[in-house]
Amino acid sequence: MKPVTEPVDARNKLEDLSGIKIKPAENPYDALIQTCNDQPAEIQSLYATHRVTRNLQQQQQFLSADFPELIIDPVLLRLERPSVEPGFRDLRHCLVFWARPPEHILKLASHLQSLLQKAAPNLWLMPTHRMHMTALELAHSRTSDEIASLVSSIRPAMPSLTNLTFTHRARLVRPMISYDLSAIAVSFVPAAEENNDGYTYHHLRRDLFEAVKKTGVEVGSRYVVPSAHITLGRYLGQEDHATPLARQSWIRAIEDINKWLETQVWDSVDGEFTGEWIVGQEKGLEVRDGTLWYGGGRTIMAGEGF
Numbered sequence: 572m573k574p575v576t577e578p579v580d581a582r583n584k585l586e587d588l589s590g591i592k593i594k595p596a597e598n599p600y601d602a603l604i605q606t607c608n609d610q611p612a613e614i615q616s617l618y619a620t621h622r623v624t625r626n627l628q629q630q631q632q633f634l635s636a637d638f639p640e641l642i643i644d645p646v647l648l649r650l651e652r653p654s655v656e657p658g659f660r661d662l663r664h665c666l667v668f669w670a671r672p673p674e675h676i677l678k679l680a681s682h683l684q685s686l687l688q689k690a691a692p693n694l695w696l697m698p699t700h701r702m703h704m705t706a707l708e709l710a711h712s713r714t715s716d717e718i719a720s721l722v723s724s725i726r727p728a729m730p731s732l733t734n735l736t737f738t739h740r741a742r743l744v745r746p747m748i749s750y751d752l753s754a755i756a757v758s759f760v761p762a763a764e765e766n767n768d769g770y771t772y773h774h775l776r777r778d779l780f781e782a783v784k785k786t787g788v789e790v791g792s793r794y795v796v797p798s799a800h801i802t803l804g805r806y807l808g809q810e811d812h813a814t815p816l817a818r819q820s821w822i823r824a825i826e827d828i829n830k831w832l833e834t835q836v837w838d839s840v841d842g843e844f845t846g847e848w849i850v851g852q853e854k855g856l857e858v859r860d861g862t863l864w865y866g867g868g869r870t871i872m873a874g875e876g877f
Contacts, residue, residue: 579682600773600776601781603617611762611763613767615762615763615771617797618761619745619760620796622747625749626749629752632752634815634819635749636815640752640865641812642752642806642808647864650865659868662714663713663865665861667705667858668707668733668779668857669703669705669857669859670704670705671703671853672702673848674853676846677702679757682700683748683828686824686828687825688785691806691812693762694805694811698866706775706856707790707792708793709791715861724786724787724788725786725788729858732782732783732856733855733856733857733872734874735775735779735851736855736876737874737876739770739775740767740770741761741770741771741772741775741849741851742761742847742849743762743849744774744837744846745759746832746837746846748803749798749800749824755805755825759848779856806848809845849877851874853875854874855874855875857870859871
């Protein structure tokens with residue numbers, strides 16, 4: 572089996588666009604909290620700044636006269652289309668903490684997928700039963716033995732880590748389509764409108780990072796950015812975006828969806844779709860390992876939901 576030499580991350584780096592600078596060896600999530608003076612409204616603003624700025628960057632690339640091409644994930648392509656390389660296997664083992672969205676968010680995500688697929692029929696869609704939000708990535712692209720060693724190190728702390736959301740409630744609001752040249756996601760921002768919103772999703776990620784660090788395991792995340800997102804789909808070919816007109820239509824479709832979300836979903840209480848949820852709602856955090864890049868792998872332990 573020949574290796575896939577250029578992973579999608581190498582061509583599509585996810586940068587922190589909030590303006591926060593992380594010092595070596597410090598808890599990277601604490602840096603943003605301190606910069607925001609531990610104020611939920613400021614934390615929410617930086618999450619919003621990151622996703623809006625990134626969307627604008629990506630829009631410029633899609634609409635540019637020098638549009639390069641979509642970034643096709645070579646591993647996913649081979650998994651979904653075995654004829655490309657018969658016998659191919661994804662050997663990248665990872666270790667993560669996932670937050671699973673509750674049913675009403677899965678319902679919204681599925682509806683968003685249907686709207687996106689109308690604009691791009693060949694889009695690969697993440698199955699709803701695999702949807703997740705990565706609260707903390709401990710390790711990626713390692714061997715199964717390397718991951719097994721890390722699992723052994725954190726196993727004693729797993730019950731407290733996976734149940735952290737049962738006692739520490741972090742609310743997420745304002746869903747929006749976020750996108751780039753390789754994938755499409757629905758993103759959220761930490762809530763800041765109510766008195767009990769003092770403990771945000773970013774605080775949760777900070778506490779997870781700190782608790783894992785105390786086990787002696789070094790957290791090896793690919794990136795640390797102010798983003799709370801659930802992947803909806805990825806591109807497997809250029810055909811839906813091959814012309815300037817097609818790319819314009821794609822951007823217009825995303826803008827229309829985001830307008831609908833803002834006007835019809837953000838403040839909805841009794842509507843068909845609701846965009847607010849609390850991390851840990853219905854299901855606690857999951858420690859998961861294996862080849863889980865596209866929602867696969869196995870759950871080692873899951874916390875209690877509420």
